[in-house]
Amino acid sequence: MVARIKNEEDLLGMREAGRCAAKVLEMIGPHVVVGATTEHLNQLCHDYIVNELDCIPAPLNYGGGGGQMPFPKSICTSVNHVVCHGIPSHAKALKNGDAVNIDITVIKNGYHGDTSKMFFAGEPSVMAKRLAKVTQECLYKGIDVVRPGATLGDIGYAIQRHAESQHYSVVREFCGHGIGKVFHDAPQILHYGRPGHGEKLEEGMSFTIEPMINAGKRYIKILPDQWTAVTKDHKLSAQWEHTLMVTADGCEIFTLREEEQNLRQ
Numbered sequence: 239m240v241a242r243i244k245n246e247e248d249l250l251g252m253r254e255a256g257r258c259a260a261k262v263l264e265m266i267g268p269h270v271v272v273g274a275t276t277e278h279l280n281q282l283c284h285d286y287i288v289n290e291l292d293c294i295p296a297p298l299n300y301g302g303g304g305g306q307m308p309f310p311k312s313i314c315t316s317v318n319h320v321v322c323h324g325i326p327s328h329a330k331a332l333k334n335g336d337a338v339n340i341d342i343t344v345i346k347n348g349y350h351g352d353t354s355k356m357f358f359a360g361e362p363s364v365m366a367k368r369l370a371k372v373t374q375e376c377l378y379k380g381i382d383v384v385r386p387g388a389t390l391g392d393i394g395y396a397i398q399r400h401a402e403s404q405h406y407s408v409v410r411e412f413c414g415h416g417i418g419k420v421f422h423d424a425p426q427i428l429h430y431g432r433p434g435h436g437e438k439l440e441e442g443m444s445f446t447i448e449p450m451i452n453a454g455k456r457y458i459k460i461l462p463d464q465w466t467a468v469t470k471d472h473k474l475s476a477q478w479e480h481t482l483m484v485t486a487d488g489c490e491i492f493t494l495r496e497e498e499q500n501l502r503q
């Protein structure tokens with residue numbers, strides 16, 4: 239079943255969950271500094287999510303079906319060539335120029351808000367900054383397409399075209415997803431595709447768009463910890479994510495941050 243906002247209660251629930259997830263990213267920004275460990279960032283986010291926002295961190299103990307180890311932390315921290323699902327660790331202290339994606343998913347009153355952005359510790363390289371900027375543009379170009387009647391292929395195409403025009407590549411193993419009371423629901427939102435192909439969008443559908451864009455080739459591998467996805471060629475990867483809903487004339491982004499209020503419809 240496709241994730242769908244069925245009534246006013248769902249809409250208010252998703253707005254609140256999205257706002258909470260965005261607030262975690264706003265809170266953590268100043269703490270992403272040289273020397274901070276990714277476990278320290280995890281601890282700060284966990285405490286804020288649980289104690290200040292009265293939410294549940296959805297990643298903690300997530301998965302684990304089919305014999306997989308459940309995800310052991312409350313947020314994902316993916317540094318440099320880590321594509322996604324990086325596991326926070328005491329052993330991972332940020333160095334000058336590190337690019338880190340922080341991915342937050344909270345559950346508030348049963349509803350999920352899922353969002354991520356890129357941060358830098360110290361002064362990033364021109365290359366890392368450019369990849370992060372283009373990847374954010376990919377997210378926004380995907381979002382721009384969203385309205386009733388557009389197709390999933392239209393979203394994927396907009397993202398892929400922009401990434402490849404900059405000689406970057408799109409990761410294919412992970413995708414956006416329907417979201418609501420369920421974390422990872424139908425439909426799958428591929429970040430590549432062909433215009434006019436795939437399911438048509440309808441008012442009320444709610445899903446994430448979360449392109450993972452590589453500076454080098456698109457191929458990835460999963461580390462023995464069963465979660466951490468890294469680029470095969472060890473070149474940089476970046477990701478940005480929002481949770482949104484299709485409206486009559488476009489979409490409503492549930493996870494907008496203060497710095498993005500210009501995107502409000």
Ligand code: MF3
Nearest residue numbers: 297300301309323341343352
């Ligand atoms: N937040 C990720 C997403 O965007 C999923 C993380 S699942 C975890 O879908 F178990 F790795 F945390």
Ligand code: CO
Nearest residue numbers: 352446448479
């Ligand atoms: Co997601």
Ligand code: CO
Nearest residue numbers: 341352353479
């Ligand atoms: Co996410």
